[in-house]
Amino acid sequence: MLDYITSYLSSNTTPGQAGNVFWALVYIMIVFGGVSVAVMAMNWLERKALAHFQIRLGPMRVGPHGLLQPIADAIKLLTKEDIIPAEADKFVFWIAPLIILCASFTVYIVIPFGPTHAITDLNIGILFMLGVSSLSVLGVVMAGWASNSHYPLIGALRSSAQMVSYEVAMGMAVVSAILMTSLNKTGTGTLSMIGIVQAQQSQQMWFIFKFFPLGFIAFGIFAIAMVAETNRAPFDLPEAESELTAGFHTEYSGLRWSLFMLGEYAAMIAVSSIAVTLWLGGWLRPFPNTLTGDTWDLVFSLIPGLLFLGLALIAFVGVVRMPKHPYFRIQTVGLAGFGAVLGLIGLILFIPPVRDRIQDIFWFSAKVAVFMYLYIWYRATFPRYRFDQLMKVGWKVLLPVAIGVLILTAIMGVLL
Amino acid sequence: MTDQITKDPASFVSHLELGEPDKTFLDSNELIINMGPQHPATHGVLRVILKLDGEKVLGTECVIGYLHRGVEKIAEHRTYAMFNPYVDRIDYVAAVSNGLGYCEAVEKLLNVQAPPRANYIRVILTELNRLASHQLWLGTHALDIGAMTPLFYTFRDREEILKIFEKYCGARLTTHAFRIGGCLYETYDGFEQDVKKFIDFLPPKIDEYEELLTTNRIWLERTKGVGKISASDCIALGVTGPVLRASGVKWDLRKAQPYAAYSEFDFDIPIGQSGDTYDRYLVRMEEMRQSLRIIRQAVERIPEGPIMAKVPKVMKPPVGEIYHSIEAPKGELGYFIVSDGSTQPYRIRVRPPSFVNLQALDLMVRGQLVADVIAVIGTLDIVLGEVDR
Amino acid sequence: MPEETKSPTPPGGQPHAAAPAKPAGPATIPWDSPTVARLKSQYGSGVQEAVTYLDQNYFILDASVTAEALRILRDEEQFDYCVDITATHNPTREKHFELIWILYSFSRNERIRVKTNIADGASFPSSVSIWPAANWLEREVFDMFGITFDGHPDMKRILLPDGWKGHPLRKDYGIIQQDQEWVQINLGIESGQ
Numbered sequence: 001m002l003d004y005i006t007s008y009l010s011s012n013t014t015p016g017q018a019g020n021v022f023w024a025l026v027y028i029m030i031v032f033g034g035v036s037v038a039v040m041a042m043n044w045l046e047r048k049a050l051a052h053f054q055i056r057l058g059p060m061r062v063g064p065h066g067l068l069q070p071i072a073d074a075i076k077l078l079t080k081e082d083i084i085p086a087e088a089d090k091f092v093f094w095i096a097p098l099i100i101l102c103a104s105f106t107v108y109i110v111i112p113f114g115p116t117h118a119i120t121d122l123n124i125g126i127l128f129m130l131g132v133s134s135l136s137v138l139g140v141v142m143a144g145w146a147s148n149s150h151y152p153l154i155g156a157l158r159s160s161a162q163m164v165s166y167e168v169a170m171g172m173a174v175v176s177a178i179l180m181t182s183l184n185k186t187g188t189g190t191l192s193m194i195g196i197v198q199a200q201q202s203q204q205m206w207f208i209f210k211f212f213p214l215g216f217i218a219f220g221i222f223a224i225a226m227v228a229e230t231n232r233a234p235f236d237l238p239e240a241e242s243e244l245t246a247g248f249h250t251e252y253s254g255l256r257w258s259l260f261m262l263g264e265y266a267a268m269i270a271v272s273s274i275a276v277t278l279w280l281g282g283w284l285r286p287f288p289n290t291l292t293g294d295t296w297d298l299v300f301s302l303i304p305g306l307l308f309l310g311l312a313l314i315a316f317v318g319v320v321r322m323p324k325h326p327y328f329r330i331q332t333v334g335l336a337g338f339g340a341v342l343g344l345i346g347l348i349l350f351i352p353p354v355r356d357r358i359q360d361i362f363w364f365s366a367k368v369a370v371f372m373y374l375y376i377w378y379r380a381t382f383p384r385y386r387f388d389q390l391m392k393v394g395w396k397v398l399l400p401v402a403i404g405v406l407i408l409t410a411i412m413g414v415l416l
Numbered sequence: 417m418t419d420q421i422t423k424d425p426a427s428f429v430s431h432l433e434l435g436e437p438d439k440t441f442l443d444s445n446e447l448i449i450n451m452g453p454q455h456p457a458t459h460g461v462l463r464v465i466l467k468l469d470g471e472k473v474l475g476t477e478c479v480i481g482y483l484h485r486g487v488e489k490i491a492e493h494r495t496y497a498m499f500n501p502y503v504d505r506i507d508y509v510a511a512v513s514n515g516l517g518y519c520e521a522v523e524k525l526l527n528v529q530a531p532p533r534a535n536y537i538r539v540i541l542t543e544l545n546r547l548a549s550h551q552l553w554l555g556t557h558a559l560d561i562g563a564m565t566p567l568f569y570t571f572r573d574r575e576e577i578l579k580i581f582e583k584y585c586g587a588r589l590t591t592h593a594f595r596i597g598g599c600l601y602e603t604y605d606g607f608e609q610d611v612k613k614f615i616d617f618l619p620p621k622i623d624e625y626e627e628l629l630t631t632n633r634i635w636l637e638r639t640k641g642v643g644k645i646s647a648s649d650c651i652a653l654g655v656t657g658p659v660l661r662a663s664g665v666k667w668d669l670r671k672a673q674p675y676a677a678y679s680e681f682d683f684d685i686p687i688g689q690s691g692d693t694y695d696r697y698l699v700r701m702e703e704m705r706q707s708l709r710i711i712r713q714a715v716e717r718i719p720e721g722p723i724m725a726k727v728p729k730v731m732k733p734p735v736g737e738i739y740h741s742i743e744a745p746k747g748e749l750g751y752f753i754v755s756d757g758s759t760q761p762y763r764i765r766v767r768p769p770s771f772v773n774l775q776a777l778d779l780m781v782r783g784q785l786v787a788d789v790i791a792v793i794g795t796l797d798i799v800l801g802e803v804d805r
Numbered sequence: 806m807p808e809e810t811k812s813p814t815p816p817g818g819q820p821h822a823a824a825p826a827k828p829a830g831p832a833t834i835p836w837d838s839p840t841v842a843r844l845k846s847q848y849g850s851g852v853q854e855a856v857t858y859l860d861q862n863y864f865i866l867d868a869s870v871t872a873e874a875l876r877i878l879r880d881e882e883q884f885d886y887c888v889d890i891t892a893t894h895n896p897t898r899e900k901h902f903e904l905i906w907i908l909y910s911f912s913r914n915e916r917i918r919v920k921t922n923i924a925d926g927a928s929f930p931s932s933v934s935i936w937p938a939a940n941w942l943e944r945e946v947f948d949m950f951g952i953t954f955d956g957h958p959d960m961k962r963i964l965l966p967d968g969w970k971g972h973p974l975r976k977d978y979g980i981i982q983q984d985q986e987w988v989q990i991n992l993g994i995e996s997g998q
Contacts, residue, residue, distance in 0.1 A: 054568035150447075234562065234634055237787065383634045384562025386787040387471065481964035488949070489973050493980050524859055651886050651911065654938030665911070672914055736833070736858050739907055739918065741888070752907065754893055763974075767889040767907075775941045804964055 014194070016109075016120020027119045031108050039265040040070040046376050053380035064335030065318060073258075080254030085148055088251065093146035097252070097259035100139035104266040106132045111273045112193045114283045114360030125193035126174060129274055130167070133229075136267060137163050140248050143260070147251035156248035158387055159231055159238035165394040166228040166235075172402035173222040176409045177278040180207050180215065183413050197282030204289040206281040211412045218405045219279040221398050223374075226271040228394060230264060232375055234382035235390055272371035273364075280367050283360035301355050304362040308346030315339030419646045445469050451789070453482050459556065460800025464777070464789065471785045476778045480771075483804040491764035496522050496731045497596060499764070504590035506766055507802040509552055511590045512545035512581075513744040519594045520675055521740035521751040523725075525733040526596070533721040534598035535677035540611060540714045541584070541593055542676070543707040547618070548577045549745035549797075550700050550707075554625060557697075557794035561638050566625055573621045580610050597727035603718075611715045615708055622704055629697070639693040643780040643792035646691055653779070654772045657747025659796060662699045663691030669743035676742075681713045693795040700797075732759055746770050746797050766805055770798040833858045840882050840917070844874055863918035868900075871921040872930040875906060879935050884908040884917065887936035890943055892950045894975045901925045902952055906932070923952070931957040949974035966991065 004022065015023035044059075048066060051058030059066025084093055110125040112118040122128050137160045144156020181199035182189030190196060200206055208219045228235040239247035249260045276282060285300045316339045322332045348354055349362075385393065447468045453461040461482035467475045487506060491499050503518040504511035516538055523530060530538070551574045555567035578588040583604050585593045593599070629635045645655070647663040660667060668685045670678040686702035688695025733755040741750035747769025756762040773796050780796075781789050836857040844864065845852050851870035856863060866874055878884045888907040895901060900922035909916045923929055931954035932939040943954045944963040951972035953960055962969060968991070970984045985996060 050564075054565050055572055056568060236562075380565050381628070382563065383558065383629075383632065383638055385634055386638055386785060388785060389637050481962075481966070484964040486973060489978075489980060527859070652937050654887055654936065654942075667911060673916075738859055739861060739889075739916070748888065750889060750907070752889065752891060752905070763893045765889065765891040767891075771941065771945075772938060775938065 012116050014116055014118045014121045016118075016122075024119055027117075028109075031111075031119060032105065035105070035108060035266055035269060036262075038269060039262055040074070042265050042269075042372055043070045043073065043261075045372070046379075049373065049376045050380050053377075064322070064331040064338065067334075067338060077254050077258040082255065083251075083253045085251050087148040089146045089148065092142050093251075094256075096139050096143035096146055097256050097263065098139075099142065100136045100263035101259050101266075103132055103135035103139065104263040104270060107270045108266075110193050111270070112197060112277060112282055113364050115194060115198070117283075117361060118194060121192050121194045123190070123192045123195075126178065126191050126196065126274070126278070129193075129270070130171060130174065133267060133270060134163075134167055136263065139263075143252070144248040147248070149251060152248050152250045155238045155250070159248055162231065162235060162238065162387075162390060162394070163229055165391055166225040166398070169221055169394060169398035169402045170225040170229060172399065172406055173218045173225065174274070174278060176214070176218045176402070176406040177207050177222075179406070179409050179413055180210050183416070193277050193282075197277055197284065200281050201284055201288060206279065206284070208279040211409060211416075214405050214409050214412065215279060217401065218409070219275065221402045221405070222275055222279070225394070225398060226268075226275060227375065227378060228390065229271060230268045232264075232268065233379035234385050236379075237384055237387050237390060268372065268375060269368060272368045272375075275371060276364060276367040283364040285359065285363050301359055302350070304358055305346045305349035305355070307366075308342050308349060310346075312339045312343035312346060315342055419648050446474065449786075453479075459793065459798055460803075462774075462793070462798070462800055462803070464793070466786065466789065468786060471787075473781050473784055473786060473789060476781055476789070478774055478777060480774070480800070480803050483800045485805065487805045488764055488766065491761055493760060495759045496733070496761060499761070500595065501590070501592045503766075504592055505801060506768065506805055507744065507746065507749070507770070507799050508590060509799050510545050510549040510745045512541050512593050513549075513742060513749060515592065515594045516542050516676060517740065517742040517744070517749050517751050519596050520742070521738055521753050522596045522731070522733065523727075524740055525736065525738045525753055525755055526727065526731060527734075528597055528725045528727055530598045530676070530725055531722045532677065532719045534594075534723045534725075536714050536718045537599050537603060537723065538594060539677050539681070540711055540718075541581070541591075543711045543714070544577050544580060544611075544614075545591075546707050546745045547704055548574050550704050551577075553700065553745075553794075553797045554697075557791075557797075558629060560790045560794040561635070563629065563632075563635070566628055569621065569624060569628075573618060576614050576617060580607075580614065583607075583610070595724065596731065598722070598724035600724065602723060608715055608718070611711060615712050615715070618708060619705070622701065626701060630701075636694065638787075638791060639697060639795075641690075642693045642784060642788045643795060644690060644692045645776060645780050649779060650691070650776070653776045655747070655776050657743070657745070657769050657773065657797075658696055658699045658703065659691075659747070659773055659776070661685065662688035662695040664689055669741060669748060673741075675740075677714070678710075680717075681710045683710050693791055696795045730759060732757060741767065744769055746799065746802070747773055768802040768805060770796070770800075770802040771805075774798050774803055836862045836864075838862070840878070843881070844877070847877065848874065861916070861918065863920055865920045865922070868921045868923050868927070868929065871904075871919065872932070875908075875919060875932055876935050878908060878917075878919070882910065883912050884910045885936075886911060887932070887938045887942070888916070890932065890939055890946060892946050892952060892974075894950060896976055898922070899924075902927075902950060904929060904946070904952070928953040928955050930955050933957055948972070951975065 004020070015021075015027055044066060047069065048058040059069040062069040062072045084090060107129045109119045110122050110128055112121070140156050140163070141160050144153045144159075147153070178189055178191060178196070180189075180203075181196050184199065184202060190199065203210070206215075208215045227233075231239055239249070249257055252260060281288070287296075291300075315335055319332055319336045319339060322328050322335065349358055449466045449468055451464040451466060453463040463479040463482070465477045465479065466473055485505075487502055490502060494502070500515065500518060503514045507514050520530075551570040555570035558564075558566040581591050581593070582588050584607065585591050585601055593601075645659070645663055647660070647665045650660045650663045650665065656667075664687055666685055666687050669675075670683075671685060683706045686699045686706065688699050735755060735757045737752065737754040739750055739752045741748050743749075748767070749769055750767030752763075752765035752767065753761055754763040777792060777796065780792050784792075833856040836855045841852070841855045841864070844866075845855075848866070848870045851867040851874075852864055853867060854865040864874075886909045888909050889905075890907075891905050893903045893905070895903065902923050902925065904921050904923060906919040907916065908919065921929075929952060931943055933943065933954075933956065940957070940959070941963060943957055944959070944961065946952055947954065947960055948962040948964050949972055961967065965973070966987060968984075968987050970987065971978055971982070983996070988994060988996060
């Protein structure tokens with residue numbers, strides 16, 4: 001029994017491949033916990049960053065600088081009254097958010113945080129991800145239908161039309177990236193997520209730079225399509241408040257609504273992970289091949305620790321700038337504690353064994369975090385597309401360009 | 417579509433034949449949807465009933481009157497000076513302009529002239545108010561279209577104007593800044609410095625708004641070609657203000673029939689070409705810059721002198737009537753005052769620009785999509801206090 | 806209040822010893838212009854008065870000729886912009902209502918008023934076919950005064966709720982009067998006052 005558990009530690013495959021159910025479950029727990037924490041952090045970051053873009057402060061009261069705001073929001077949503085419209089189809093109403101949630105969370109099975117740090121490595125990884133994430137469209141339509149009210153239905157139909165349209169362009173862009181994995185000696189590509197990153201490693205170039213500008217354009221198409229796929233600004237007409245139809249989640253309140261939001265943020269992180277894996281080299285540190293050698297490895301490996309120490313420094317600066325009033329004592333102490341925790345994590349990340357193991361996970365997460373920030377930046381800056389313009393962009397602009405990039409990539413691949 | 421109602425005035429319809437809803441919305445092609453009266457980030461309580469075919473708007477009908485306060489009836493029971501604060505509340509966003517129009521109308525009726533210094537102060541405050549009104553318009557219009565950030569930028573900059581108002585007359589929004597015969601308050605110490613500081617503070621901010629929106633691809637797609645109205649249709653419908661100027665008619669009451677010292681200043685009137693939402697946006701942005709130009713000239717040349725003309729304490733204008741209109745930020749704001757020789761006006765009629773401009777909504781959104789209705793309501797720059805009085 | 810008195814006698818008929826004479830305002834002077842000439846030649850006595858007061862010109866026309874005169878003003882005199890349509894109510898006059906059109910010509914930069922008097926209960930032909938701007942302006946006149954306009958496509962109340970009884974801007978509608986019944990039924994309260 002114990003051997004079964006510890007046998008995984010010396011293997012160099014993912015638990016799924018090693019067939020080790022215990023470790024697979026442990027990884028699942030870690031990943032789901034991590035995603036949930038990430039969603040809460042994303043909620044806080046969105047409110048704070050959006051506020052700072054708009055020259056205001058955002059939540060400041062609930063914890064020091066609003067750090068406990070997501071928890072307060074969660075408690076509020078959990079304790080809200082669960083209202084179901086009288087004429088609604090109860091079973092469908094209940095199951096719609098669950099479908100979206102399951103679809104968004106299931107894709108985390110194949111996301112590679114490192115060469116062996118994935119729950120499993122399906123050899124059709126990317127196909128699995130695209131397929132399962134499409135299931136959320138079903139949940140959206142079910143949510144709109146079950147509400148038995150024509151505004152949510154119109155919003156749901158619009159939302160699903162938008163998601164389906166942009167999936168086509170997304171798929172084409174993904175295919176062109178997959179093509180690039182086959183540019184090796186054996187001429188066979190791979191759909192497995194870990195295999196794609198390893199292909200980038202062996203080809204010594206992140207796919208975003210390959211056949212410049214083709215990889216870049218494919219990345220750009222995917223980056224735009226993924227924003228539309230998750231119904232985020234500037235493609236958020238179906239769920240915007242100032243438009244006529246308030247979206248498919250109008251009739252949902254409390255916990256059910258928070259499940260929608262959880263699913264949306266989880267989907268955002270999932271598609272960002274796809275982008276990072278396919279084009280930005282996954283878990284590879286920057287310049288893995290041009291800046292080689294032990295010293296460079298050491299320098300880059302110090303960055304996680306330095307980053308956390310930097311965050312701790314920012315927290316302490318915030319502590320210093322807190323008002324010196326008795327009412328703020330708890331917040332000052334809280335923020336100082338938070339800064340201390342961050343600093344501790346940073347120091348732990350300097351310890352060599354930890355430092356080496358954490359590299360892959362850190363770089364992957366850092367790149368995904370950049371995408372999350374971009375999502376918030378888009379929301380603050382851009383006006384909203386009108387629905388017909390949104391569909392026009394998806395079908396008439398992104399799809400032809402994606403097909404063109406695919407063909408050109410194939411031609412370049414054959415020629416070179 | 418252009419010049420549609422000038423060619424055929426009878427085709428201008430501003431109501432819907434609603435009839436009986438006998439089919440469910442899934443069966444029939446037409447859908448009647450109600451927008452409002454309460455909706456987020458819009459300009460007051462306005463109800464618009466839309467008849468849609470899918471996403472296309474077939475017809476609209478505006479239902480107004482939710483903010484009707486009977487201002488004209490109240491006027492008949494107040495003296496001329498007592499009515500002055502009511503006038504601010506008609507268009508509460510540009511209260512100073514309303515006050516200017518009313519005070520000038522009564523002054524004409526009384527046959528008094530406000531002294532030059534008072535006129536300059538009036539011009540400065542009115543142009544500051546035009547800037548504030550346009551900034552509020554820009555923030556809410558951008559918010560309706562989906563850009564959240566310009567709202568906060570414009571409101572932050574509008575704060576500076578409201579601070580000047582507060583220092584001058586004690587109120588930020590409903591200022592009651594002017595009195596019949598001139599201004600009551602002398603400019604405070606530091607007024608010129610504050611205004612000059614503001615004039616230098618604002619142009620980079622206007623550039624910032626333009627940077628966010630003017631060349632933004634999404635903004636262009638949302639506003640170009642949306643809500644077109646031709647010049648002759650504007651004239652036929654009585655639409656004035658930036659909407660008329662964006663359709664190509666170079667007409668501004670400050671130049672055509674100058675009042676209150678405007679004839680002494682040098683400024684341009686921006687016009688647009690195609691009369692769509694984008695042109696109205698550009699016209700208002702340029703108007704903001706021209707207002708800054710006027711303020712700069714005025715602040716440098718304020719004459720010394722009294723600020724209040726000799727007006728009897730008990731104002732009894734001689735029997736007669738007068739119509740006086742000014743170029744408010746939203747269009748031609750007119751006051752028609754009938755006096756019967758007593759201290760209370762016999763009839764005051766406020767000709768509100770937003771009321772007449774809102775009539776044009778139906779023409780501007782026919783054949784366009786639902787999301788454009790909100791953009792067009794925003795671009796007409798209506799204030800429901802003025803529409804309903 | 807009578808409209809044309811220039812020096813009201815104080816109540817009780819006792820003249821004050823030192824009562825200042827009411828300032829005689831600027832007099833109304835007759836107005837002469839090609840426009841006036843054209844209308845006078847067309848309608849003769851239909852044009853009751855054409856005066857200028859405080860540099861503002863206006864006609865007072867007979868109710869029967871006004872509809873046509875307005876059309877002539879738009880078509881031939883280029884008064885293409887209808888600024889405002891409003892009314893006043895004076896129960897002491899023979900014809901209670903006075904309808905007022907304020908018109909402006911872009912090409913001539915000139916603004917005039919056209920006034921006509923109609924009796925209580927009479928209706929008037931609508932100007933919607935001349936200036937579409939008149940649509941809501943006439944609805945408001947109907948709402949506030951009760952004057953119906955014939956030929957208006959949508960003659961119903963605009964500012965007040967649809968079932969309201971009474972026309973507020975009439976002089977016999979009290980300042981705190983309201984349609985109690987409507988308020989009770991629709992708002993569920995005793996009174997808005």
